[in-house]
Amino acid sequence: MAELLQVDFARLRADVEALAAIGRDSEQGIYRMAFSDGDMAGRAWLKQRITDAGLDFHQDGAANLHARFGWDGATPSVMTGSHIDTVPGAGHLDGALGVLCGLEALRSLKEQGVKLKRPLEAVAFSDEEGRFGGMLGSQAMSGALTPESIHGAVDLQGVTLVEAMKAQGLDAMAALDAQRDPASIHAFVELHIEQGPVLDHDHTRIGVVEAITGLQRWEVSLQGQANHAGTTPMPLRRDAMRGLAEFAGEIDRILEEHGGPRSVATIGRVELIPGAANVVPGEARFALEMRDTDPQVLLDLADAFRRTLSVIARRRELMFEFDVVSRIAPVACDPLVIETVSTVAEALGLSLRRMPSGAAHDTQQLARMVPAGMVFVPSKEGRSHSAAEWTAWADIEAGANVLLNTLYRLAS
C-alpha cells in the first residue's frame, strides 16, 4: 500500500474563496465568461498563484493556463485540469474547484518532496462553459478545432471569438498550435462537482465517473390544425397539444423498454402555435433530449422515440418532423484511472459510487486522445450554474485528497 498524502486544506479553501471574489456580483453570482474582463482577472490571479508556488507557468496557444511540476519536455505528463470561466450568474465551484484542487495537488507534492517518475500539469482550459461554443481549450488540445470553427465562433451578442480574444491581446488562430501529441500525456484526471443530486441524495462522498453520457437533441414539430376552441367539437380536432401530451406521457415507458438504468429524456421547451387560450393549437414545437453512456442505447432510444411519434401522429391525423440539432457521442473513462481513483478513495475511507457524468466536461475531449477519468464531489441538492451551488468543505477536502493521491500514484 502506497503512502497517503494530504493537501493543505486551509490554503485550498483560501484559494477557492479568493477566486470566488473575482467577477462576483454580490446579488446574482459570478460573471467570468470566457475572455471577459472577469475571466482575465481570474487568469491573472491564477498565474500569480502558480508562480507564487514555485511551479512553472505555461500558457499555450488556446490561452490554456498550465502549472507544471517536474516538466522536462520529453516525459509524458500526468495532467489534471478543469476551467475557471463561468456561465453568467455562476456559483463558486463549477470548474474553479477542479483547477484549484489540481494546483493544490502540485503544490503539496512539490512541498512534500515526493519522488515522481512523471511530470505533472494542472490546466485551466479556456471557454469550457460555452460563451463561444464550449470546451474551446480542451478541443484545441485534442486537435478538434479547425480554422473554420475558430472563425465561426460567436457569442450571443454577436461578438466573435477572434474579436473577443484580440481585445484581450490574444490571437485566436494560435489555438491551433495548442494541439498536444497524445504521447505527451500519460493520463488525465478532472475533479468536478457532480452538478446532479445523486451523491447528495445517497450520502456518498466520492463519485468516480465511468463514462460521460452522449446525447441527441431534437427539435420536433407536431402539426395539426388550428381551430376555434369554442366551435370545434373534440372529435373534429387535430390538436397538436394533445399529440404532444400523449408523446410526453410515453417517455417513461420508452426509457423502461428501450433505455438503460442511466437513460434520461427531457422535454425542456414547448411552443404552441398560435398559442392563444381560445385556439386549438395547430402546431406544437418542442425540444426533446435523450442521454445515455452507451452509443447503442442512444440509437435504440432515438429509434423508439421516432416510432412513437409516428404512431401518435398517424392516429391523431397529425404531421410530424424533427431535426437532430445536436449529437454528441458518449465516451468511456479509462479503466486504470477508474481503478486508481477507487483504490485511493477506499484507502482514505471514503464512500464511493461508480456513476456516469450526465453533463459535458473537458474530460470528454481529453478522453478521445489519452486515458482519462473524473472524480466527482457531491453537489448540494444537485444545484449548479447558480449562486446556490454548494459543496460541503469536508467533501471538498475529501475530493482534493482523492485527486492528490490519484495524481501521485499515476505519476509514480
Add this chain to the structure above:
Amino acid sequence: MAELLQVDFARLRADVEALAAIGRDSEQGIYRMAFSDGDMAGRAWLKQRITDAGLDFHQDGAANLHARFGWDGATPSVMTGSHIDTVPGAGHLDGALGVLCGLEALRSLKEQGVKLKRPLEAVAFSDEEGRFGGMLGSQAMSGALTPESIHGAVDLQGVTLVEAMKAQGLDAMAALDAQRDPASIHAFVELHIEQGPVLDHDHTRIGVVEAITGLQRWEVSLQGQANHAGTTPMPLRRDAMRGLAEFAGEIDRILEEHGGPRSVATIGRVELIPGAANVVPGEARFALEMRDTDPQVLLDLADAFRRTLSVIARRRELMFEFDVVSRIAPVACDPLVIETVSTVAEALGLSLRRMPSGAAHDTQQLARMVPAGMVFVPSKEGRSHSAAEWTAWADIEAGANVLLNTLYRLAS
C-alpha cells in the same frame, strides 16, 4: 302555412363584396378593428346603403348603427343584428354577413309591401370583436356597461376607448345612453357563420342555435424543480412538463366522465420555465379553457379539472395554482325563436341541425334581456378569423332567406 319570401340575392352578394373591399389588405385579409379608419369607412358605407334603401337610419349612443322599417317609437320591434368590425386580418363574413342579411331582409320586406304588426330593426353593433374588450355595442344595449368599464377599456397598443372614439368624433360615455328597455324589443335574431366545422362536416345547410356556451378560462401553474437535464436521474426529477403531459392526457377522460356531449376543453398556450432544451422544466404555465352550454356541467368540469390537477401534483411532488381569468355564463336561446327558425328552414326545404354556439356573439348580451336566437350558415372547414373564411354563396342565400322569413313571421 304562411307565405315564403325571397331576398334579392344578387343585391345581397354585391353588398357583401362591396363591404369586403373596405379595410382590405390584399395579402392579409380585412382590417376594420373597432373605431379604426377602416371601421369608420365601413360605417359610412353602411349608412349610405341604409338610406339608399329608403330605411330609417339611427345611430345610438354606443355608435350602433340601426336600419329601421316601420319604426313608431312605441311598438316593440323585431330586431336582427351583428357587427361589421373585424379582427386584424379577418375574412369577409364574420359579423358583416349578419348585418347585410338583416339589411337585405328589411329592404325585401319594404319592397314587397308586406303588412307587418311590428317594426323591424337591423343593427350593426360596435366592437364585437374586442379591440376594447368585445360586445361593446350589445353590452351597451343590454345595460351591462358602467362608467368604470368604459373608462377602463383599452386596446393592446394602450389606446383607450375614450381616446379612440373621440378621435372619430364620438363620445364614449354616451354609450350609457344606448341601453334599451327590454319591453321595446319583441325578439332578437342574429345570422352568423358557424365558425366551426360541424355543419360543413355534416353537409347541413342551416344551424339553429339552442344555447351559447359559457366558459371558464384558467391560467394554471405547475411547479416542480428546474434541474440539469443530463445529471438528474428520472426518479429524482420534479418535472413540471411531465405533470402537464399527464394532466393534458386526462382531458378526454374528464370530458367523458363529467362533461356533456357538447363539452370541450383546450390547452392553447404553454410556457415551460426556464425553457431550455437541457434543463428539466421547473415550472409549466398554461391556459386551460372549458366550455359547455349547461352551467352545472361547467361547474362539474371545473371541479374535476381541479381535482385531477391536485392528484397529479401530489403524486409528482409538484405545487399547483390556478387563476380563473374569465368566467362567462352560458345563455339559452328562446324557444319561440328556435321554433320559428326551424319551421322556416323546413318550409324552405333546408336541412337543419340544432346546435350550440361555441363562440361568443352579440346575441349573448341580447338573450339576457329579450327572447333571442341565432341562425348559423356553414363555415368551410370551420375556418374563421382569417382570410380563408368561406361560405358557399348558395348557403348564404339559404341563410338570408331563413332570416328574412323568420323576421317576417316574428313581426307578423
